[in-house]
Structures are given as structure tokens and as C-alpha cells.
Amino acid sequence: MSVFLSNLGSPPLLFFFLGVIAVVVRSDLEIPAQAAKFLSLYLLFAIGFKGGVALAESNIDGGVLLTLLVAVAMSALVPVYTFFLLKKRLSTADAAAIAATYGSVSAVTFVTAAGYLDMQGVAWSGYLVAAMALMESPAIIMGIVLYKRYASSDVAVASPFSWRQLLSESLFNASVFLILGSMLIGWITGPAGMSQVEPLVKGLFLGLLCLFLLDMGIVAARRFRDFRQVGAGRHKGQPVSLMVGAALAIPVFNALLGLGAAALLGLSEGDALLLIVLVASGSYIAVPAAMRLALPEANPGTYLTMSLAITFPFNLLLGIPAYHALTRWLL
Amino acid sequence: MSVFLSNLGSPPLLFFFLGVIAVVVRSDLEIPAQAAKFLSLYLLFAIGFKGGVALAESNIDGGVLLTLLVAVAMSALVPVYTFFLLKKRLSTADAAAIAATYGSVSAVTFVTAAGYLDMQGVAWSGYLVAAMALMESPAIIMGIVLYKRYASSDVAVASPFSWRQLLSESLFNASVFLILGSMLIGWITGPAGMSQVEPLVKGLFLGLLCLFLLDMGIVAARRFRDFRQVGAGRHKGQPVSLMVGAALAIPVFNALLGLGAAALLGLSEGDALLLIVLVASGSYIAVPAAMRLALPEANPGTYLTMSLAITFPFNLLLGIPAYHALTRWLL
Amino acid sequence: MSVFLSNLGSPPLLFFFLGVIAVVVRSDLEIPAQAAKFLSLYLLFAIGFKGGVALAESNIDGGVLLTLLVAVAMSALVPVYTFFLLKKRLSTADAAAIAATYGSVSAVTFVTAAGYLDMQGVAWSGYLVAAMALMESPAIIMGIVLYKRYASSDVAVASPFSWRQLLSESLFNASVFLILGSMLIGWITGPAGMSQVEPLVKGLFLGLLCLFLLDMGIVAARRFRDFRQVGAGRHKGQPVSLMVGAALAIPVFNALLGLGAAALLGLSEGDALLLIVLVASGSYIAVPAAMRLALPEANPGTYLTMSLAITFPFNLLLGIPAYHALTRWLL
Amino acid sequence: MKPCKRIEIVIETPMAQTLTELLRQAGAPGFTLVPEVRGAGDRGERRADELSGDSSNCLVLIACDDQAMVDTILEAVRPLLSRSGGICLVSEAQWLRH
Amino acid sequence: MKPCKRIEIVIETPMAQTLTELLRQAGAPGFTLVPEVRGAGDRGERRADELSGDSSNCLVLIACDDQAMVDTILEAVRPLLSRSGGICLVSEAQWLRH
Amino acid sequence: MKPCKRIEIVIETPMAQTLTELLRQAGAPGFTLVPEVRGAGDRGERRADELSGDSSNCLVLIACDDQAMVDTILEAVRPLLSRSGGICLVSEAQWLRH
Numbered sequence A, B, C: 001m002s003v004f005l006s007n008l009g010s011p012p013l014l015f016f017f018l019g020v021i022a023v024v025v026r027s028d029l030e031i032p033a034q035a036a037k038f039l040s041l042y043l044l045f046a047i048g049f050k051g052g053v054a055l056a057e058s059n060i061d062g063g064v065l066l067t068l069l070v071a072v073a074m075s076a077l078v079p080v081y082t083f084f085l086l087k088k089r090l091s092t093a094d095a096a097a098i099a100a101t102y103g104s105v106s107a108v109t110f111v112t113a114a115g116y117l118d119m120q121g122v123a124w125s126g127y128l129v130a131a132m133a134l135m136e137s138p139a140i141i142m143g144i145v146l147y148k149r150y151a152s153s154d155v156a157v158a159s160p161f162s163w164r165q166l167l168s169e170s171l172f173n174a175s176v177f178l179i180l181g182s183m184l185i186g187w188i189t190g191p192a193g194m195s196q197v198e199p200l201v202k203g204l205f206l207g208l209l210c211l212f213l214l215d216m217g218i219v220a221a222r223r224f225r226d227f228r229q230v231g232a233g234r235h236k237g238q239p240v241s242l243m244v245g246a247a248l249a250i251p252v253f254n255a256l257l258g259l260g261a262a263a264l265l266g267l268s269e270g271d272a273l274l275l276i277v278l279v280a281s282g283s284y285i286a287v288p289a290a291m292r293l294a295l296p297e298a299n300p301g302t303y304l305t306m307s308l309a310i311t312f313p314f315n316l317l318l319g320i321p322a323y324h325a326l327t328r329w330l331l
Numbered sequence D, E, F: 001m002k003p004c005k006r007i008e009i010v011i012e013t014p015m016a017q018t019l020t021e022l023l024r025q026a027g028a029p030g031f032t033l034v035p036e037v038r039g040a041g042d043r044g045e046r047r048a049d050e051l052s053g054d055s056s057n058c059l060v061l062i063a064c065d066d067q068a069m070v071d072t073i074l075e076a077v078r079p080l081l082s083r084s085g086g087i088c089l090v091s092e093a094q095w096l097r098h
Ligand SMILES: Nc1ncnc2c1ncn2[C@@H]1O[C@H](COP(=O)(O)O)[C@@H](O)[C@H]1O
Pocket: D010, D011, D038, D039, D040, D041, D042, D043, D044, D045, D046, D057, D084, D085, D086, D087, F029, F030, F031, F032, F033, F061, F062, F063, F064
């Protein structure tokens, strides 16, 4: 119980709820779009750089490489069963986009979990940032490949397939590229580099995360409201309860999968929780951006709302402490 | 004399004047709009959070509650006499909007006064941030109610009145909502929360205030210039000297009112100055936003220019040290 | 050799190359325009303020004044020979704009050189910030005057000449104005002012420089790509190899000039390097802004690309350590 | 291609939400809104430089192929413009059906 | 002054690069692109508030004085609009030659 | 409703102030300016990505119901466009009086 309460008492999480309340009471509060985008670039830069420096300070052995491999495998595996489960009740495009969404990860959920561990005084390893960065692309590729394979032939003709574009969208996507690049630079420059950028990368991190989550709360609550107002257009006839159910069931199921993997890999308490959170979270920045280009037939009102407006707050509020309790109990 | 000089030597104030000079010499210097807006959200977030933590650390007794009550009462009272004084020479809408403007407060004037006290080594209490947050809404409500009561009937018909919208605009207005919300979160998380966000909330405060005041200087000087060029349209026939006179007389008169209240409440030197500054300052963010919706008939060229281009620099430059000298002398 | 390697290992420079790579691999990474603009204002504010405080702490003697005079003279002299060398092969307008570009300075190159010196543990004096601020305007004035003098008469008729506008564009140009103003405020408030804004002005400097150079890398690489695609319109028939050659030869030649001046003035190692970098660098913010107004006939595809996409990375990567090695060797 | 009307409205930013609400109630088929535009008109210059968004305008474009709907929209918009200023232009266009 | 067509396209931001690439290939004489516009249409509201740029549109204006080129552009744009939504309007204008 | 002309000008951002000054001197009844637009034309691509604002354009819309004024405005704008590029379109519209 106390883990839930202490999680609730952290400023970043409370600012997320402040954002939600702003939408509920119809306040006109909003973070200017370009400032919010800059905050998200800052977070990726800071996470990547810190992870890279941590990598430079740790020694990368076989265990680490195996964990990275398992992480990549899970990000490619999750989309497969998600796709086949959903294909029966949703369009092929929507099923593929949701599959990619949940195979990929949410950097902010990861960061919140890492902050939660810091508050609880539990150690975790820097190479998990590398795991996060590596888990974005495979899910995107799998989602697109599954769609191309199972879409009816006339659609496939209308949308010519380009491997070059696929790789570029999955590997050089702005978020993936920035986090990988910052990690590399952190790794090259090591602690000497960190000493130069520490006040920005470490000092401001939690404060700026508060402002970012305030924005996320606003955006998530708006999506949730739009979603409930089953209205005109493509939204019509979406099986809303299926979507809400899936957005809650998928992270829980994936968390158990992540827990199993962590147990087999023999990870420490902190590392196990972070791996679980990676598998359980769904993307709402990198994947939607890729899907708009590769699968414009899929409805962002479905996949984006599920990951941003339901799974994300669920993981933040209940998921992280629950997964932690489970980890403690089982490992 | 020395208080005036030391006030003049503070970087934030000097950057305000740099902004003014930029307009005078027709430099193309400007802060991008979204960055300026983000800076203003940051300031509200930081002030609110600091105030909330201060509240959590202090004990709220009867004296504190009485002070808050008096602050709210003054923010409702100031609009009444301001309205009746101005109604004779201005349109009902303009009189009501100016009344609301001066009943409400300027967060940046408050912050500058608090910084001034810090520099002078005079203590002040965190609950005055709560007073500031509570003083925005009553003035907005009073301004609108006065207008609805005294506007000629045909206008009143054209603009249907909605209590729901009135409350939403006065209580859930972006600035009011953010400062109240941040204060609440600061109060919940207390010193533990502060330790997480301190580098952002405290470390950067004065530096970012410099950049924000640079922008304010630019905007204020532009308004002042537009104002002097009595030009086409609604501006025509505005009694300019009346407006300048009012924009200087109202803060001075209100400062004396605030001084009286502070004396009756038996406030300390620092708290007294802050209460005086709250009563003497006029809003240029929350109130204009509310007035555009509720009283579009009022001319922002009048009420906004008065508070932003005349009262605000007057308070910053002369008001704060003068009110301080007066407080020292009388209390 | 080791100076080159240590220069390469600094985070800001590596982020510049990350930006270049983003363009090469066609990533969609970009810093929002208003955030990038705010970062550039921040850098000018921080450089200026630090320089002003350094000035307040140092004593300004004849040697300092002489150095400032020489710096101004070089910024007026460089455009003259650059103009006459280029006029034979380029249009008068392009030659004049390139001349102004290289007479003026790049604040970010200066800052990177200063950071490089800090990393190498070599001291430098604050008054060189004043030199930088003073070197922007004379070059702009010279470029315009040369153009007006040598342009064919029909063009001159089409574009009436205004001294008032010329002075305003060269002295009150946003960048020049902000750096001079911040320097003045830093000088007035001195170390006491610095203590108020230190976390922003010093703490965050290198971290924010990383994000700024990431953006610069992206913009420079885009310009370079556009430049190579000799395409439609005015670009057609530009002597590309001449431009690349000039963009490499001019900084090297000017660096030697700066070295000579530094030797004659008897500057210390650090100060000499900074003076050399000022003379060798070319402007890509202040001058282009002024040229668009005063010389719209000149093609920014020529002068801006040369300074931003060729000279700037050249100085950052090779120039600074090479000039340093030379300085060490000769002085 | 189908003939339609292009309705173009410039109104101040604080009124944007009221306007889109009106459009929705009137049953407009859609709209496109360009935020943060500057301007000048009868009520002087609007520089889009204030923190409250008070001095910026927005530009709204509505394509509509039903003349009755156009009239409904114009009638709904008219009182808004009278109270808080701005302009509304109507022109002819062809709508590419896809 | 020369008669020409004004082509106006609203499309979602992630498609902007594809669109400008199409225009270039079709040989369009130029274009002007207004980024980060909001909107609403058949596929619901687009609030321009997401980090991926996924919920914002852009507005593209093309002036073209060659009817064959106009047709080429419209044919190139049509499938893009079918796949990912948006609108395209064509109207008449006079182009000031300078 | 009153017939009027819609004048639409795309010009580079550094020239925006010169343009609005010209409009004021010509006596234009008002204007709306969309800042920070991208574009491409005879002088290549303008990506709106530079710190000096040098590579962005702005789009200016002027509604004018007086033909003599329209001509004055066009004559004032023409040399500006010749020197620094950009386009100017004129079309017909109806102005909703409120
Ligand atoms: N003649 C016009 N042409 C274009 N835009 C205009 C015109 N008149 C007014 N506007 C726009 O409408 C806003 C409000 O106009 P007004 O209510 O006349 O001050 C102005 O700030 C402009 O953006």
C-alpha cells in the first residue's frame, strides 16, 4: 500500500493529474506546442546522455548483452500475438498499429519508473536505457510487415512498399535517433562529458519532467474525452469497451511476460522492474509518427488514445508500484 | 534614496528597461511568443510551488486566515469604487474592465517585490502567495457583475449571461489554475518535493525572470507607443491624460489602502509590503484573458495599456521602494 | 594531434555532428524554430552577461582599449579586401554581402573556442566579449557602403539609401543589441548580479550549447545539401567551387591576420586565440538579417551557406585547434 | 470537382473556441484554423505578442458545398463579429472530391 | 496581371514532406506552406497538440498559371488525400507579375 | 455582403515590416499576417529554419472593397516583390458586413 501512496506523492505524477483536472474543469491552461516539443527532446537527450555515461562507467558483459537481446526479441514478439488477437475485431490496419504501439515503449513511463526506484532507494543499471532505445524500432518494423502481409490485396497495391522508407522511419525516427545519438555521445565523453552538462541533464530533470507531465495530462485527458464522445466520422462503430479493455489487459499481460524474462535472466530488483515497465508500456510518440506515414489507413483515434489516454496513466499510477510489489514478492 | 538605487541595480529590472530601450531605438529584438508564454507558465509554476512548500512548513493560524480573507475582500472592493469613479468619463464596459484589472494582481510585480525583500534581507511569509492566487478571481467576478448591472439594456440582451462561464473564466483561467494547482502540489509534497525540483524552481528563478522581464519591457513599450499614436478606430477620442492619470493614481491610492489593512492586521514589514504590492498592482494576463470573453465591448487598448505600460513599470521602478519606505516609516 | 582529439571529444561539438548525421540519414529530427531562437537569445544573453561581469572585475587599461580598437578596425578592414577579391567573379551584391559576413563574427564559434580554452586550462580575459560585440556593426556598415559605391547606378536608384536605417540595422540589430545590453547590465551589476543569475548563465551554458549546436548541425547540413543540388533559379550558374574555396581560404587568411595582430598587441595565449577566432569566423545570424533588408539583391544561398555550412564547421572542427597550435608555436 | 464556397474568418484568439463551437452547432462540415496570426483593422494593430493571447488573431477557413449551410454559418458568425471585431469573406471555389 | 489558379490543400503534417515531394516532381512552380494548423473534418478534431506532430495539419497554397500543370498536380494529390484525408480547393485569381 | 478583392501576398519575413508600413501609407483598411510560413519558388526552398528568420516567409491577406485602393496597394507592393521575390495574387470575394 505504502508504495502506491509514495508514488502518488511525487511531484511529476501530481502534475500529470493537474493537467487532467485542467481539461475536466475546462480550464484554458496549455503548454505552447513548441515548448512541449522542446521539453520532450530535452527528456530524450537527458535520458540518453545519462544512459550513455552509465554504460561508459559499467562493464558490458555477456549478461548485459543477453538482456539487450531479450528486450529486442520481446519488442518484436509482442506485436505478433497482439495483432492476431485484435485482427478478428478490428481492421487489419488498426490491429497492426496497436500491435506496433505495444511492442514499442514509452520513454516517460520508463523515466518515471527510474525516478520511483531512486525515491525508493533501489539501484538500477544504465544499460537499460540502451534496452529502451533498442526496443522502439523492431516493433515498428513488425507492425508494418504484419500489415503488408495480411492486408487485402487492393489496399496493398494502393500503398507501394519501400524497405528504405521502413528502415528510415523505424531507425532514424526523431525520438529513436535522438536517444541513440545522445547515448552514444554520453558513452564517448563519459564522466568528463557529464561534468560539463550535469546541471542541465541531472539538475533540471525532475522539474522539467513535472512541466512535461502537466502537458501530457492535458493531452491525454483531451484524447480520452474525444474518445468517449463517439461522434462523427471514422470513430463511429469503434468497439469502445474492447479498446478500453485491451488498453488495460495488454500492459498487465506484457508485464507478466517481462517478469518472466527478468526471472530467467536473473536481473536485480531495480533492473527487473525497468524491464517489466518497458515491455508493459506502449509508445505514443515514435510509433504514431511512423504509423501516420506507413499506415495512414489506421485510425490514430484508436491506437494513440489507447496508449496515451489509458495505458500511460494506468502504468504511471497503478502499474509501476504494482509491478514493483510483484517483483519483490516473486524475485 | 538608497532603496531606489539598490532596486535599480537588480538585473531583472535592468532587463525590463533593456526591453523598453529596444523598442525606443526600433531594434528588432523580440522573445518568440511561445517561449515568452512558456516563461510565464514557468514563473507561475515556480511561485506557486514555492508558496505551497512555504505553507506546508508554516502553521496556518487565525491571523493567516484573517489576512487571506482581507486580501480577498480588497480584491472585490477595489473594483467597486474604481468602476463608479471611471464610469462618468468612460464607457461602462471600459470602466468595468479597468475596475477588474486593478482589483486583480500582477504576479510579476509580486515576485519582483519578493526578490527585492530578499535582497534587502527582510523576511516574508509563504502564505502571501496564497493571498495572491486568491485575489485574481473576485476582481474578475465583480467587474463582470458591475457591467451586467449597469450596461444599457440593449447591450445586455446581445450578450447572454452565463454564471457557469463566469466562474470557469475566473477560477479556472490558465494563470489562476496553474498557480493554485502548483501551490497545492507544493503543499502536498512539502520539502521532500522541493528537493526534487529545487534547481528549476529556485536556482533558475531570477535568471529566467530577467528574460521574462526583457519581453515584458518590449511589450509594454510597444503598447505605450501605440497608445500615444492616437490613431484610427476605437482609440479615437480616448481621454489619454485621464488614462495616464488613473494608471498612476489608482496604484498609489490602493497602496495606501493596503498599508492601512496591513497596519490593522499587524503584519510584519515584509508581509506588509507584499500585501500592499498586491493591492496596488493591476493584472495584465489573467484579467485581459477573461475580459476578452466576457466583455469584448471593452477596449484592451485602454485597460491593458494602463496596467501593462504604465502601472506595471511605475510599481517596479518607484512603487516598490516607495511603499517600502512608507511601511518602514509608519509600521 | 591531441588538441584535435580533445576538441572532438567535447559534447557540444559531437552534438553538432549528430545534427549533421540526422540530415544525412534523413531523420525527421528537428528543434522547433521558436525553441531554437530562444536558445540563441539565451546564448547571447549569457555570453554578454558573463563578459560584462568579467569587465567589471578587470581593470580596463590602455592595452585593453587598444585591443578593442584593433578588433573594430579589422572588422572594417576584412570586408574591403574580401569585396574586391570577389567582385570580379560574383555580382556586386553577393560580393558585398560575403564581405560583410566575414568582417563580422560568429558568437557560437567564439563561445566554443572559449569552452575549448577552459577545457585546456588556458586563461582568457572577459573584455574579448566586448571585442566580439563591437565587431558586428562595422562589417555590416562597410558591406553596405561598398555596395552602394560600386553597384550599377540603376540598382542604386531602385533602392533608396537611408543612413538612419543603416545605423539601426547595424547597431540595433537584435543580436548586437542583446549582447551589448546584457554586457552593460553584467558590468553594472557585477559579481552581485552574477550571484543572482549564475545557475542559468553559467550552470546551464554548456548543456544548452549542446542542444543549440544540434540545431546548428541540422541547419548547416540542410544548407549544404541544397547548395550541392545546383537547381532551379538564382543558384544556377553559381561557381560552386569558388564558393567552397573562398569559404575555406578566407577564415585561414583572416586567422593569420588575427595572429599578426595578436602578436603585435602582445596578447596572452588565450586572448590571442580568441582574437584570431573572431577575425577568422563569419556571421550567420546578425549579418544575414541585416543583408536581407539592406541588400535583398544578394543571394543568401551564397553568403549564408558559405559561413554557416562551410566556414562554421571548419572553424569548429579544425580551425580552433589549428589556430591554437599555431599560436602556441609562434607566440 | 464540385463547386463550393470558401468562408474565411479572421477573429481574435480568445474567441476561437466560441467560433468553433458555433460552427459545430451550425453543422459545418469541417474547418481549418491557423492560430497566432497578426493583423490590423478598425481597432488598431494586433501584434500577437501578449502572454494572454489577447493580441493575436486566428484565421479560419471553411469549405462548404451547401448554400443553406453557408447562410446558417454566416448568420451564426455575424453577431460574434459585431461584438468583438474581425472580418468574414466568402468566395467561390471548386472542391476536389477524392 | 495574369489569370491563374489558386490550389489550396489541407493535409496532415506527417504527409507534408510527401506532398511537397509530389509537387516538385509534378513540376509545380512553387508553393507556400503554413505549418501547425488545427482543424476538424470527417475524421474528427485535430488539435495540433501532440508531440509527434501527429494531430496537426498544414495548409499549402499553390499558384499556377498553366492549366495542364494544375491537372497534373490535382491528379498527383488525389490518392494522397484518399489515403490520409484532408481537402483540396481550387479557385480563380490574378497573379501580379513583377 | 459587399463585393471586394482579396489580395494575398507571400514575402520573406525580413520584409514584413516594410510591407505593413507600405500598406499603412497606402491607406489599406487592414491586413492579416500569417508569420513563419515555409515555401519554395524561383529562388529555391525556404525552410523557415534559420535563427535570423531569414529563411521564412509570411503570408499577408488584405480585403479591400475600393478598386482605386487595390491599385494603389498593388503599385506599392510591386517594387518590393521585384527586389526580394515573393508572389501576389488577387481574387474576388464577398465581404460580410456586420
Ligand atoms: N481589410 C482587412 N483585410 C484583412 N484583414 C483584416 C482587415 N480588416 C481587419 N482584418 C483582420 O481582422 C482583425 C480585427 O479587425 P478589426 O475588428 O477591424 O480591428 C484585424 O486585426 C485583422 O487581422
